[in-house]
Amino acid sequence: MFGSVSTFFKIQFGRHLRSPALWIVLLGAIIGARYMVPLPDANYVTLAVNNAYPVQTSAIMGMQLGIVTALILTPLAYIFLRAGPTRRQPWQIEDVTPSNRMAMTIGQGAADTAILWVAMLFLAVAGIILSVFRLPIEEVKPFHTLLTFVLIAGPALAFIAALRTLFNARPWLRGAWGDFLFFVIWMAGVVIAAMSFSEGGSSPFTDVFGYAAAIDGATDEPISSAVIGGAPATEDYINLDALAGTTNTLFLMSRLMWLGVAGLLFVLSALIFKPRKFKQKIRGGMLKKLTPGLDKVGGIVANPLVTISNVFGNPIRSSFNQLLKPRYWALILLVLAVTGGALPFRPGTGGAIMLVLILVMSRQSGVWQAPALRQFMRTLPAQKWSRLFYEIAAAMLLAFLVCLPAILRAVLNGNIGEILPDFVFIIGIMPVAIYVLGYLTRTGLTGRLIFLFIWYGYLNL
Amino acid sequence: MLELKSVNHGYKKQIIFRDLNTRFAKGVTVITGPSGAGKSTLLRLCASAERAKSGAISWQGHNIRKSSSGFRKVLGYAPQIIDFPEDISAQDFLFHIGALKSLSRDQIVTQSLEILTRLNLDQDAQKLIRNYSGGMRRRLGLAQAFLGEPECLILDEPTAELDPITAGIVNDLIFSKSEQSVVLMTTHLADHLSGYEYREFKVEGLAG
Numbered sequence: 002m003f004g005s006v007s008t009f010f011k012i013q014f015g016r017h018l019r020s021p022a023l024w025i026v027l028l029g030a031i032i033g034a035r036y037m038v039p040l041p042d043a044n045y046v047t048l049a050v051n052n053a054y055p056v057q058t059s060a061i062m063g064m065q066l067g068i069v070t071a072l073i074l075t076p077l078a079y080i081f082l083r084a085g086p087t088r089r090q091p092w093q094i095e096d097v098t099p100s101n102r103m104a105m106t107i108g109q110g111a112a113d114t115a116i117l118w119v120a121m122l123f124l125a126v127a128g129i130i131l132s133v134f135r136l137p138i139e140e141v142k143p144f145h146t147l148l149t150f151v152l153i154a155g156p157a158l159a160f161i162a163a164l165r166t167l168f169n170a171r172p173w174l175r176g177a178w179g180d181f182l183f184f185v186i187w188m189a190g191v192v193i194a195a196m197s198f199s200e201g202g203s204s205p206f207t208d209v210f211g212y213a214a215a216i217d218g219a220t221d222e223p224i225s226s227a228v229i230g231g232a233p234a235t236e237d238y239i240n241l242d243a244l245a246g247t248t249n250t251l252f253l254m255s256r257l258m259w260l261g262v263a264g265l266l267f268v269l270s271a272l273i274f275k276p277r278k279f280k281q282k283i284r285g286g287m288l289k290k291l292t293p294g295l296d297k298v299g300g301i302v303a304n305p306l307v308t309i310s311n312v313f314g315n316p317i318r319s320s321f322n323q324l325l326k327p328r329y330w331a332l333i334l335l336v337l338a339v340t341g342g343a344l345p346f347r348p349g350t351g352g353a354i355m356l357v358l359i360l361v362m363s364r365q366s367g368v369w370q371a372p373a374l375r376q377f378m379r380t381l382p383a384q385k386w387s388r389l390f391y392e393i394a395a396a397m398l399l400a401f402l403v404c405l406p407a408i409l410r411a412v413l414n415g416n417i418g419e420i421l422p423d424f425v426f427i428i429g430i431m432p433v434a435i436y437v438l439g440y441l442t443r444t445g446l447t448g449r450l451i452f453l454f455i456w457y458g459y460l461n462l
Numbered sequence: 463m464l465e466l467k468s469v470n471h472g473y474k475k476q477i478i479f480r481d482l483n484t485r486f487a488k489g490v491t492v493i494t495g496p497s498g499a500g501k502s503t504l505l506r507l508c509a510s511a512e513r514a515k516s517g518a519i520s521w522q523g524h525n526i527r528k529s530s531s532g533f534r535k536v537l538g539y540a541p542q543i544i545d546f547p548e549d550i551s552a553q554d555f556l557f558h559i560g561a562l563k564s565l566s567r568d569q570i571v572t573q574s575l576e577i578l579t580r581l582n583l584d585q586d587a588q589k590l591i592r593n594y595s596g597g598m599r600r601r602l603g604l605a606q607a608f609l610g611e612p613e614c615l616i617l618d619e620p621t622a623e624l625d626p627i628t629a630g631i632v633n634d635l636i637f638s639k640s641e642q643s644v645v646l647m648t649t650h651l652a653d654h655l656s657g658y659e660y661r662e663f664k665v666e667g668l669a670g
Contacts, residue, residue: 368547369547374546380511383564
């Protein structure tokens, strides 16, 4: 068993190490550290408590780095694991080897955790170097920076690696629904911990990212507000004891518990693992019988609209048609378009339209990006930039059609000016960004996750 | 006519082709040679999927190493491996590739139907690619290459994974196009070509 775990760990870890993406992540981490610990005269903060900036110490620097890593960098860590070099596994062979599924899952999960911790240590070293420049030399305590940072970020990153492993275990979690669930879990983790402030105290056991409990334990004062990544208008300072916040028994026990949760998720992933199928059943059998015409909706809509010429028209039609596969998307988008013509756009209908378009476009942005397919596509007469243009044009056309009833409603109600930015974003900016991200990262996941966060922000406008 | 002049190519320290000079005229040329000799690499170079380190690869006198856009309009290329988009149908796949070859809708429909029928895939054209077997994928990869009635066909192992009867059908299709086209192909099933007229080009491969 241990030998198998070791083998899978070595292979997975080696693949991470050989990946150029890792070095980009490490470089980004080192440069990012400079901005996670802002200069005293910077016009932003990474942390403010009770409308006051924490007095900088080595431990506080570690805490700031830890909080930013646990909160803001965890989605990026998820993208790195899920869309990185190890996203393609030789499952056709692995699934039929006599190797133990538990060993495989634990070995690969441990490698994912280890690579995130390597990035974390790079960031810690960068933080220690920064502390030399930002603090009087007698106050530089590298161990304090390392300790507070690792205690906050370490379990959070292990949890992210465990989620990645869990989302590989079941077929429906391997695609967009897994990403959506990650987004929900991440958001819930942040919100549940934040809620504890408003209730007068934080419980580290409900704080997977460790940020609220660490701040709460760092001061005896009651906490009325905590700002992460904002800029309160104040020149006040507050003394926070980051070491006390991160080395008290409750906090340490909670971090161990979250490490344990990550371990349990690895085990659970192995237990519930369902192998991929070489041939999958065509989904939507009942829907197919009930709505036989849906399969042709893309063509029916696009054909009369896109008749510019064969050179431009056909590729756009083809891309448009693909956007509406599987067929249930056509039905969902139709319902949303009609709803947009009947109900106010912001926030409900607009949010729903935006969410479905994010899922549809991000999925399609990754469909033609597999390495061998891209190499073959290079031999076609249409150049890569024109292919990207066709895809974006088709996505814009779809977004426009779905928003059209809402646009007409807004024009008739005379409030088009208010929600024009929404339409510009959904029809103009979103398709371009999602497809360019899909092209650059060769997966739809990056665009999907980034725009899910933007979507959440939009709902809270 | 596809012509290679003083072509050199390799990866890192491994030299695959040194000063390769040859011409491929209309008709079928079968590239042969031991495994690892560089047969697929040669096809990739000729198909402009990969750029030779030096030398000239010309189609009708135009160097495709400098500009491949004209050549790609008359090229049909079926590599050995294509990561097909699994969740679209074969028909949608062909329509997309045909569209990127600037074919009209009618041309795509007519040609797809003809090719799929000849390859016995017409009944499965509406199926999602994820439900295709290895042999069906091979034929689909081949079908897209024939779209646009290309003047140059480059086919890497077009009959791999096919049973002898289907391989015969595929060979019939390939050789039926060879009167109008330059056809380069590799195959491990040279025995199946005994009834056809073709040239042979042997790739020896160079040690690293």
